[in-house]
Amino acid sequence: MFWYHKIWMVIAVVILTGWATTQRADSTEPxxxxxxxxxxxxxxxxxxxxxxxxxxxxxxxxxxxxxxxxxxxxxxxxxxxxxxxxxxxxxxxxxxxxxxxxxxxxxxxxxxxxxxxxxxxxxxxxxxxxxxxxxxxxxxxxxxxxxAQEIFSVGAHNSWVAKMGKRPFVVKSSIGASIEGRPLYMLEARANTDVKKPYIVLVGRQHPPEVTGALALIPFAETVLGDNELARNFRTLYDVIIIPNMNPDGVTHGNWRHNMNGVDLNRDWGPFKQPETKAVEKEFERFKSGEDKIELFLDFHSTRRNLLYTQTEEEPTSPVFFTRDWLKAVDGRLDDKVYKYTREQSPNSGKPVSKNYMYSTYGIPAITYEVGDNTNRKSIAIAAEVFAEEMMRTLLSQESK
Structure with a gap:
């Protein structure tokens, strides 16, 4: 109960302050x-x-x-x-x-x-x-x-990024700009910069109306960036990248799906013809070059029900069996009455979506985390915390083997 109220107090503050800031100061607003x-x-x-x-x-x-x-x-x-x-x-x-x-x-x-x-x-x-x-x-x-949904504006996203960026182990940066010049903000959590560690990557808001996905990313990320033994232990072995709002122009204009070029950003992973996805590709060059290593990719979205699009059991990933073990642990804690979801094993089709690109390029678990449009908001936060905690425990367990 405390976690739910804490999250919604934070979201309420950033939406209110973000809204005011955006209306007064954002010269790029149409x-x-x-x-x-x-x-x-x-x-x-x-x-x-x-x-x-x-x-x-x-x-x-x-x-x-x-x-x-x-x-x-x-x-x-x-x-x-x-x-x-x-x-x-x-x-x-x-x-x-x-x-x-x-x-x-x-x-x-x-x-x-x-x-x-x-x-x-x-x-x-x-x-x-x-x-x-x-x-x-x-x-x-x-x-x-x-x-259509609660309004979670660009200003609200930016206020949350600024708040998280004040944590001593988190660096806030801009990896590029949207078509209309809005910054594409990234948070990078590195607890010990002297040690090379693998990364997990969280991205969100490729599709503007998908507010419930954003409402899951916030508590998920805050759990991973938390100040408790599990989160601290996790960050001693893993670094974290968070890009919470990939389509700030679309969010600002109330778009149904696309960026300002009329393109679905989640159909541009591979071509990378749009400035928003191109900025991500450039940031991820360090993984292609071998300078850094990535072990998990999660992309937060919304649809009509709660589900996870994953690789099939026949598609090998590294870490091995991560998804199976992670979801088994989640299922041991998360009652269907609180948050019912399904896993849909979706083979790599070659369609240029984030999940397919990240799996085919890096061989890692690349998962689309979909939240139902009408899912209870308290349940979204509860589930996100559970998914985040069990993700950390599963990766830590595999690291110790």
């Missing part, structure tokens, strides 16, 4: 129209980072329709939306949310401060068709944010 539209009851605007609502049609004094378009097509069905409703007066506003190129996926979340979020009651949502819902919003005397 100018967005505000308001998008207004009627007798309310003003709709998208003048904040992560916002997406492309068109607005006034139906009546108490009704309007918001159209959600993707950044480009074809695209995965991950229809992100986020907008702010500022009341002109109290009343019930009916908003039809219509997707131009997707079915409805994310139940609306609401927040009055951009920090504390809750799901809009299902009783206030009416499904009109596969690609349209109507929501009823009871307007109070203050603005309300409505979003």
């Amino acid at each position: 100018a967005k129209p505000a308001p998008l539209c207004q009627n007798e009851l309310a003003v709709i605007d998208v003048n904040f980072p992560t916002a997406r609502a492309n068109k607005c049609h006034i139906i009546s004094s108490k009704r309007l329709t918001i159209i959600i378009d993707p950044e480009n097509k074809p695209i995965n069905d991950s229809p992100w939306y986020a907008f702010k409703v500022t009341p002109n007066k109290k009343g019930t506003l009916r908003i039809n949310l219509k997707y131009s190129h997707s079915k409805h996926r994310y139940p609306p979340k609401i927040s009055y401060d951009g920090v504390n979020w809750k799901a809009l009651s299902p009783a206030k949502i009416n499904k009109k068709s596969d690609n349209e819902i109507q929501m009823r919003i009871r307007l109070k005397d203050r603005p309300v944010y409505i979003s």
